Amino acid sequence: MGKPEILRPSVQPALDKADLLRRLSAALPPDCLLHEREDLVPYECDGLSAHTQVPLFVALPENEQQVCEVLRICSQARVPVVARGAGTGLSGGAMPHEQGVTLALSKLKSILDIDPVARTARVQPGVRNLAISEAASVYGLYYAPDPSSQIACSIGGNVAENSGGVHCLKYGLTGHNLLKLRVVTIDGEVLEVGSEGLDAPGYDLLALITGSEGLLGVVTEVTVKLLPKPVKAQVLLAAFDSVVKAGDAVAQIIAAGCIPAGLEMMDKLAVAAVEQFVHAGYPLDAEAILLCECDGTEEEVAVEIERVSQVMRGGGATDIRLSRDDAERLKFWSGRKAAFPAVGRILPDYYCMDGTIPKKKLGEVLAGITALSKQFELTCPNVFHAGDGNLHPLIMFDANEGDQAQRAEAFGARILELCIAAGGTITGEHGVGIEKIDQMCLQFGTGELASFLAVKHALDPHALLNPGKAVPTLHRCAEFGSMRVHRGQEKFPEIPRF
Amino acid sequence: MDPSISELSERIREAAAQKRALRIRGGGTKDFYAFKLEGEPLDVSSYRGVVDYEPSELVMTARAGTPLSEIEEALAAGGQMLACEPPHFGPNATLGGCVATGFSGPRRASAGSLRDFVLGTRVLNSAGEDLRFGGQVMKNVAGFDLSRLMAGSFGTLGVILEASLKVLPRPEEEVTLRFEMEEARAIETMNRWAALPLPVSATCHVAGVLTLRLSGSSLGVTAARNKIGGELVQEGVAFWRAVREQTLESFRGPLWRLSIKSTTSPLALPGRQTIEWNGSLRWVATDAPAQQMFEAARRAGGHATRFRGNNGTPVMRLDPALLALHKRLKIALDPLGIFGPQRLHPEF
Numbered sequence: 065m066g067k068p069e070i071l072r073p074s075v076q077p078a079l080d081k082a083d084l085l086r087r088l089s090a091a092l093p094p095d096c097l098l099h100e101r102e103d104l105v106p107y108e109c110d111g112l113s114a115h116t117q118v119p120l121f122v123a124l125p126e127n128e129q130q131v132c133e134v135l136r137i138c139s140q141a142r143v144p145v146v147a148r149g150a151g152t153g154l155s156g157g158a159m160p161h162e163q164g165v166t167l168a169l170s171k172l173k174s175i176l177d178i179d180p181v182a183r184t185a186r187v188q189p190g191v192r193n194l195a196i197s198e199a200a201s202v203y204g205l206y207y208a209p210d211p212s213s214q215i216a217c218s219i220g221g222n223v224a225e226n227s228g229g230v231h232c233l234k235y236g237l238t239g240h241n242l243l244k245l246r247v248v249t250i251d252g253e254v255l256e257v258g259s260e261g262l263d264a265p266g267y268d269l270l271a272l273i274t275g276s277e278g279l280l281g282v283v284t285e286v287t288v289k290l291l292p293k294p295v296k297a298q299v300l301l302a303a304f305d306s307v308v309k310a311g312d313a314v315a316q317i318i319a320a321g322c323i324p325a326g327l328e329m330m331d332k333l334a335v336a337a338v339e340q341f342v343h344a345g346y347p348l349d350a351e352a353i354l355l356c357e358c359d360g361t362e363e364e365v366a367v368e369i370e371r372v373s374q375v376m377r378g379g380g381a382t383d384i385r386l387s388r389d390d391a392e393r394l395k396f397w398s399g400r401k402a403a404f405p406a407v408g409r410i411l412p413d414y415y416c417m418d419g420t421i422p423k424k425k426l427g428e429v430l431a432g433i434t435a436l437s438k439q440f441e442l443t444c445p446n447v448f449h450a451g452d453g454n455l456h457p458l459i460m461f462d463a464n465e466g467d468q469a470q471r472a473e474a475f476g477a478r479i480l481e482l483c484i485a486a487g488g489t490i491t492g493e494h495g496v497g498i499e500k501i502d503q504m505c506l507q508f509g510t511g512e513l514a515s516f517l518a519v520k521h522a523l524d525p526h527a528l529l530n531p532g533k534a535v536p537t538l539h540r541c542a543e544f545g546s547m548r549v550h551r552g553q554e555k556f557p558e559i560p561r562f
Numbered sequence: 563m564d565p566s567i568s569e570l571s572e573r574i575r576e577a578a579a580q581k582r583a584l585r586i587r588g589g590g591t592k593d594f595y596a597f598k599l600e601g602e603p604l605d606v607s608s609y610r611g612v613v614d615y616e617p618s619e620l621v622m623t624a625r626a627g628t629p630l631s632e633i634e635e636a637l638a639a640g641g642q643m644l645a646c647e648p649p650h651f652g653p654n655a656t657l658g659g660c661v662a663t664g665f666s667g668p669r670r671a672s673a674g675s676l677r678d679f680v681l682g683t684r685v686l687n688s689a690g691e692d693l694r695f696g697g698q699v700m701k702n703v704a705g706f707d708l709s710r711l712m713a714g715s716f717g718t719l720g721v722i723l724e725a726s727l728k729v730l731p732r733p734e735e736e737v738t739l740r741f742e743m744e745e746a747r748a749i750e751t752m753n754r755w756a757a758l759p760l761p762v763s764a765t766c767h768v769a770g771v772l773t774l775r776l777s778g779s780s781l782g783v784t785a786a787r788n789k790i791g792g793e794l795v796q797e798g799v800a801f802w803r804a805v806r807e808q809t810l811e812s813f814r815g816p817l818w819r820l821s822i823k824s825t826t827s828p829l830a831l832p833g834r835q836t837i838e839w840n841g842s843l844r845w846v847a848t849d850a851p852a853q854q855m856f857e858a859a860r861r862a863g864g865h866a867t868r869f870r871g872n873n874g875t876p877v878m879r880l881d882p883a884l885l886a887l888h889k890r891l892k893i894a895l896d897p898l899g900i901f902g903p904q905r906l907h908p909e910f
Binding site for chain 1: 616617618619620621641664670671674675677678687689691692693694695697698699700701702703704705706707708710711713714715719730731732734753754756757758759760761778779780781782784785786820821822823824825839842843862863864865867878879880881883884887888890891893894895906907
């Protein structure tokens with residue numbers, strides 16, 4: 065491998081904070097650099113509030129040139145840089161570095177161009193996900209990936225995390241809907257990745273940058289694909305008397321040749337939580353419910369709804385309802401979309417997991433989660449993007465009660481291990497960030513991690529971009545995994561133990 | 563470790579020790595696409611067979627040497643397909659070659675590219691280590707996406723042993739329609755229809771005729787057909803195969819591939835053109851100088867590659883900043899440069 069020797073940021077031992085402040089001030093307009101503690105505190109975490117850290121400074125550049133300048137200054141001074149979009153991430157990817165500058169891209173919020181004929185939108189990274197669809201709406205077009213935070217999350221953050229949403233079974237993740245990026249390297253150099261065509265020459269750098277969690281570069285411009293808005297969408301709401309039956313129905317729907325626009329599952333605990341909160345009309349006696357959205361032309365929707373209903377009936381659905389109009393469709397969705405806040409109203413804290421598993425392992429993994437729930441004495445409602453096997457167990461706890469926070473974290477780690485054991489992954493769409501960094505050591509071996517680190521080294525040789533996130537050092541894994549065994553072998557046998 | 567894997571791994575370690583180049587080879591059907599073919603062949607075609615396929619999971623996992631035709635037969639039996647419709651370019655095409663070249667066919671503009679469907683790869687690196695990137699699940703954002711980076715890397719970053727691809731159901735019905743129209747109007751029409759919710763799954767304009775395919779449920783296809791008109795093509799399946807496999811007359815000769823903004827007006831270039839992907843893919847069979855093709859594509863927001871008829875000119879052109887990055891990535895993943903040196907570019 066490329067022997068990445070630098071495993072942690074080579075921060076200068078004696079950082080001259082005043083000098084850095086002076087240099088950044090010279091590069092940015094007066095209101096674009098925060099350095100007073102009370103201004104910095106709002107940036108201490110992202111959507112994962114369990115991990116906090118106040119940064120050295122927050123830079124709020126107004127254009128790409130200023131982004132380049134900030135990166136050049138930090139690179140020369142060997143100061144870590146943490147890029148930040150809207151701060152809605154759930155894995156702590158934008159948690160600041162204590163010796164680092166947080167590079168907030170919230171002022172880069174212009175929609176630069178919408179080309180309705182070529183069906184593309186060129187936008188700055190701070191543009192909100194939903195704002196793209198709103199702007200494209202007059203042309204009958206929209207931007208398909210719709211993470212549940214879409215009213216707030218930014219497209220730059222979506223690129224960094226390769227965000228998904230409830231419609232990605234049919235329409236793909238962020239990475240499937242991008243054409244081109246402008247990316248600034250740690251040295252302040254601008255790269256154009258992708259093209260206005262459907263591909264680019266050489267290695268697929270667009271795939272590499274997407275989902276790289278701010279470790280390889282900073283995105284300053286995004287060109288996305290827009291799709292024609294479907295003429296019609298309808299939702300089927302089906303109740304089942306067991307989660308296994310509901311899971312089997314999901315597999316049967318897909319085996320029947322349907323790729324619904326959305327295919328979501330909620331278990332009884334999740335249904336109970338949301339019904340108290342939004343009254344979506346979900347059946348409270350069901351062990352699990354499925355929400356299946358079909359979209360397309362009138363004819364396509366009619367055919368797919370009929371086929372899915374048949375499969376659901378054959379799969380033992382105890383109740384099936386079809387949305388009669390768009391208001392009812394949105395009502396059916398309202399519960400699913402409110403699942404996280406609803407759970408948050410029952411207990412003050414929840415910890416949202418994001419593993420993905422092969423769909424056939426659903427029953428097994430759910431049984432495992434139920435057992436863990438008893439063991440850790442914490443309630444765990446489950447919502448899933450069932451069509452693509454992406455689980456969101458919501459571990460409920462009260463951080464002010466005894467050791468509940470620690471138990472929740474341990475419970476979460478065990479769920480991720482279940483997902484790995486089932487042949488799945490620790491994160492389907494939320495990213496690794498700081499939260500799942502240790503579980504990366506379980507999912508990957510030394511060779512894979514060394515490859516990631518070699519790629520990191522190729523783009524950011526001093527490991528200044530978002531250090532400590534997404535890809536663990538081999539040293540960290542050796543410490544974490546000292547007692548663990550993977551694929552029948554001890555992992556990291558070549559690393560000294562401590 | 564499987565004996566054939568340990569054999570491949572041993573060959574890699576030997577080559578690395580002696581700094582000898584290796585040319586990874588499946589069926590050899592895409593050898594034409596190269597700046598240079600350097601090194602002793604490392605044949606992976608005997609490492610074959612489907613590893614895992616369950617239609618309800620929408621995932622096909624198979625060994626790299628598995629013939630592409632065998633994969634497609636297995637999927638057809640499950641009512642599914644490789645939705646990017648990859649070209650074979652010969653009966654010996656393998657899954658490994660399909661992933662390594664990353665070529666997509668007529669359905670690409672509507673369904674996605676080969677790399678869009680890559681979920682995971684198992685790879686031998688230049689130290690002969692057996693590595694797994696990505697996985698067998700639809701959504702996976704753990705670690706850098708090296709499995710998709712392998713797609714289209716032409717065996718220059720590692721030996722693909724296995725690949726997991728997302729697969730999709732075959733449409734219930736497909737019809738092919740033709741419309742006589744000039745190039746400019748065809749480009750305008752393809753883009754206009756692509757902006758409407760119509761089940762268009764492929765487009766091709768050649769010699770004054772726009773041919774288009776509709777795919778979906780029987781009712782949906784009929785409704786769309788009533789909307790757009792056109793004349794029914796009886797041999798639709800054969801036509802799209804000829805486009806995919808480039809057996810149409812218009813592909814003959816030194817062939818350039820221009821991947822550009824779909825709305826670009828007709829390109830004033832010498833030679834014969836075939837247009838696909840709603841206008842974003844322009845094939846030009848021409849003897850025109852490389853410089854002219856690279857420039858035409860750049861002006862249209864895209865890039866050109868010399869697809870067939872290698873005459874010693876580079877396959878592609880990379881801007882200095884991107885070229886530097888390619889070289890760094892190549893060194894990162896293949897530090898001794900043993901895998902397919904200069905296959906894609908004189909400098910890596």
